[in-house]
Amino acid sequence: MEFLDIGEVSALSGIKPSALRYYEEAGLVSPVSRNGLRRQYSPEVLLQLKLISMGKAAGFSLAEIAGMFAANGMRELPRAVLHQKADGIDRQIRELAVLRDTLRHVADCRASSHMECPTFRRLVEVAGKRGRVRVSGQGSRRQQKTPLSRGS
Numbered sequence: 001m002e003f004l005d006i007g008e009v010s011a012l013s014g015i016k017p018s019a020l021r022y023y024e025e026a027g028l029v030s031p032v033s034r035n036g037l038r039r040q041y042s043p044e045v046l047l048q049l050k051l052i053s054m055g056k057a058a059g060f061s062l063a064e065i066a067g068m069f070a071a072n073g074m075r076e077l078p079r080a081v082l083h084q085k086a087d088g089i090d091r092q093i094r095e096l097a098v099l100r101d102t103l104r105h106v107a108d109c110r111a112s113s114h115m116e117c118p119t120f121r122r123l124v125e126v127a128g129k130r131g132r133v134r135v136s137g138q139g140s141r142r143q144q145k146t147p148l149s150r151g152s
Contacts, residue, residue: 003032003040013049027066028052058085 010017020039023029029048031039048069055065068075102123111117 002043003035004043004045005035006031006039006041009041009045009049013046015049023049023052023062026062028062028069059088060085 004012006017006020009015009020015023020029024031024039029041029045029052032042033040051068052062052065055068056062060068064081068077102120105123106114106117106120109117109120111120114120
C-alpha cells in the first residue's frame with residue numbers, strides 16, 4: 001500500500017498541514033508512519049477529512065467528531081444527535097430565508113428611505129424583540145442577534 005505524506009494530503013484535501021497536525025492532536029486523524037520527519041497517511045485519511053469537514057459544517061465540535069471515529073473507522077453515528085443537528089440546520093435555513101426576503105424587500109421597497117417603509121419598521125421592531133444567546137461548538141457563550149429567528 002502506498003502512503004501519502006502530509007504535503008500530499010494537504011494538496012489533495014485543501015487542508016493546511018498545521019490543521020492536519022491539529023487534527024492529529026485532537027484524535028481525528030492518525031499518521032500510519034513517518035518518512036524522516038514527514039507524517040505518512042493512509043489514502044483513507046482523505047475520506048476522514050471529508051467527513052470532518054462535513055461534521056464541522058453541520059455544527060459538530062471537533063470533540064464530537066472525534067467521538068464518531070473508532071480506532072478502525074467510523075462508529076455507529078448517534079442518530080438522535082444527527083436529528084437534532086438536522087433540526088438546527090432547518091431552523092437556520094428558515095431564519096436565513098426570512099433574512100433574505102427582508103433584504104430583498106428593503107432593496108426593492110418604493111419608499112424614499114428604509115425608515116419610511118412600514119414593513120421595514122415592523123421588521124425592525126421584531127428584530128428588537130428577538131435576540132438570543134447561542135452556544136458555540138467550543139463551549140463558550142456568545143451573544144448573537146438573530147432578529148428574525150423563530151423561537152429559541
